[in-house]
Amino acid sequence: MNEADFIAALRGLASNPGARGLEDDAAVLEFGGETLVLTHDTMVDGVHVLEGQDPADIAWKLVAVNLSDLAAKGAEPAGVLLSHMLGADDHRFVTGLREVLDSYDVPLLGGDTVRGEGPRVWGCTALGRATHTPVPSRGGAKVGDAIYVTGTLGAAMLGFEALRGGDEADSTAYRRPRPRLEEGRLLAPHVTAMMDISDGLLLDCWRMACAAEFVAFELESDSIPVADASRRAECIRWGDDYELLFTAPVGVDLPVPATRIGTVTDTDFAPLWLDGEALTPEQGLGYQH
Ligand SMILES: Nc1ncnc2c1ncn2[C@@H]1O[C@H](COP(=O)(O)OP(=O)(O)O)[C@@H](O)[C@H]1O
Ligand SMILES: Cc1ncc(C[n+]2csc(CCOP(=O)(O)OP(=O)(O)O)c2C)c(N)n1
Numbered sequence: 488m489n490e491a492d493f494i495a496a497l498r499g500l501a502s503n504p505g506a507r508g509l510e511d512d513a514a515v516l517e518f519g520g521e522t523l524v525l526t527h528d529t530m531v532d533g534v535h536v537l538e539g540q541d542p543a544d545i546a547w548k549l550v551a552v553n554l555s556d557l558a559a560k561g562a563e564p565a566g567v568l569l570s571h572m573l574g575a576d577d578h579r580f581v582t583g584l585r586e587v588l589d590s591y592d593v594p595l596l597g598g599d600t601v602r603g604e605g606p607r608v609w610g611c612t613a614l615g616r617a618t619h620t621p622v623p624s625r626g627g628a629k630v631g632d633a634i635y636v637t638g639t640l641g642a643a644m645l646g647f648e649a650l651r652g653g654d655e656a657d658s659t660a661y662r663r664p665r666p667r668l669e670e671g672r673l674l675a676p677h678v679t680a681m682m683d684i685s686d687g688l689l690l691d692c693w694r695m696a697c698a699a700e701f702v703a704f705e706l707e708s709d710s711i712p713v714a715d716a717s718r719r720a721e722c723i724r725w726g727d728d729y730e731l732l733f734t735a736p737v738g739v740d741l742p743v744p745a746t747r748i749g750t751v752t753d754t755d756f757a758p759l760w761l762d763g764e765a766l767t768p769e770q771g772l773g774y775q776h
């Protein structure tokens with residue numbers, strides 16, 4: 488089973504509406520007059536971070552990727568719970584954790600600590616409070632909407648290569664992603680759909696188009712902001728950038744800088760198009776476990 492098959496097999500168990508059919512970045516629960524937004528992401532040594540990487544970076548990224556899912560729902564963080572496997576330089580993990588929690592003013596609420604064999608694995612649950620309801624979903628794109636991204640894609644890939652190669656180039660984008668919390672909150676009232684881009688722009692556009700049903704995402708590659716124009720195809724597939732992907736009606740005055748990369752259409756026989764050519768996940772649109 489791959490990741491998509493396993494999640495599909497879980498769908499029958501996740502009938503509570505809060506699970507959003509396991510088709511969104513986060514669960515959404517009405518609770519005590521508030522709307523809670525809940526998400527969990529795991530990182531594995533050698534899969535999500537380079538073996539031997541500074542644990543301070545690992546702690547930062549672990550929390551940041553979870554906050555990014557809250558950002559995509561326009562939620563403000565209420566706290567995190569962490570799971571940690573003991574190993575080398577655990578004091579550096581604590582240092583990085585303090586840095587990320589202070590930077591985003593997020594309370595550490597609890598977690599769990601274990602020792603085990605095999606590659607190290609870290610987990611984080613982030614809890615947030617919706618700032619706007621209905622909480623934006625992945626599936627709300629409407630025919631005629633414009634498609635936007637924040638920031639630049641491919642910076643994490645370049646940062647990964649810099650870190651792996653040990654060269655002077657800046658690896659910050661890979662080591663210390665910055666969740667777009669402020670942007671997500673400001674955008675939530677204006678978007679028809681929103682998600683964060685963890686697995687690569689093309690794959691996440693595919694998912695957003697499929698979640699909406701009966702729409703297609705038509706993208707123009709030249710309009711997509713990339714960190715290295717000579718490697719555009721890789722920049723829009725590699726992932727790990729944690730920018731926001733969203734749709735909004737044409738003409739809406741956006742409250743934050745973002746780049747229009749395409750249009751939602753009713754083209755009915757393929758959900759994703761790049762420069763007029765239909766694309767499928769078999770062609771390698773992004774990162775899949
Ligand atoms: N092991 C699991 N148990 C329950 N739900 C899961 C599991 N793995 C993934 N999901 C759910 O599947 C959906 C897609 O997950 P994922 O692609 O990891 O989202 P994201 O990229 O936003 O982290 C989400 O609703 C997530 O909560
Ligand atoms: C050492 C290393 N190799 C490869 C990658 C590329 N990579 C691994 S996982 C991933 C996508 C994000 O991970 P996932 O577990 O799918 O997160 P989620 O979508 O659930 O937030 C990417 C781009 C990496 N980050 N680090």
Ligand SMILES: [Mg+2]
Nearest residue numbers: 527528529685
């Ligand atoms: Mg996930």
